[in-house]
Amino acid sequence: MVRLEAAKHEVVPVAAVAERAPRLWGAASGRFQPVRLRAAIVARGWTVREFAALAGVSPACLYNALQRRAVSDRTVVRIVTTLDTRAPNGLIDE
Numbered sequence: 627m628v629r630l631e632a633a634k635h636e637v638v639p640v641a642a643v644a645e646r647a648p649r650l651w652g653a654a655s656g657r658f659q660p661v662r663l664r665a666a667i668v669a670r671g672w673t674v675r676e677f678a679a680l681a682g683v684s685p686a687c688l689y690n691a692l693q694r695r696a697v698s699d700r701t702v703v704r705i706v707t708t709l710d711t712r713a714p715n716g717l718i719d720e
Contacts, residue, residue: 647706658691658705669714681708 650666651658667677678688681704691697691705 646710650709651702651706656696657694658697658702660692660694663705664692666709666714670709670712671715672712677708680711681705 649659650662664674667674670677672680674688674692675685678685681688683701683704687697687701688705691701697705
């Protein structure tokens, strides 16, 4: 059994997230780009459930983001900061 450590979450304004992940999250729409978000998670070697646990969000919240539904500012920040903790394997263009 693999133990997953939750990511340390910094306090980041949502506006700064738009600058850090402009292709994943649309500031104008307030929603993630589902295909790009899933690719970013997989490219870092995580499953959706593993990533949700690391990000400190429920799987339901993450699935909402993956279905282009609105999520809270807190969830946006946690997703983006957790993605920043591991580099992609180079198979996708972020």
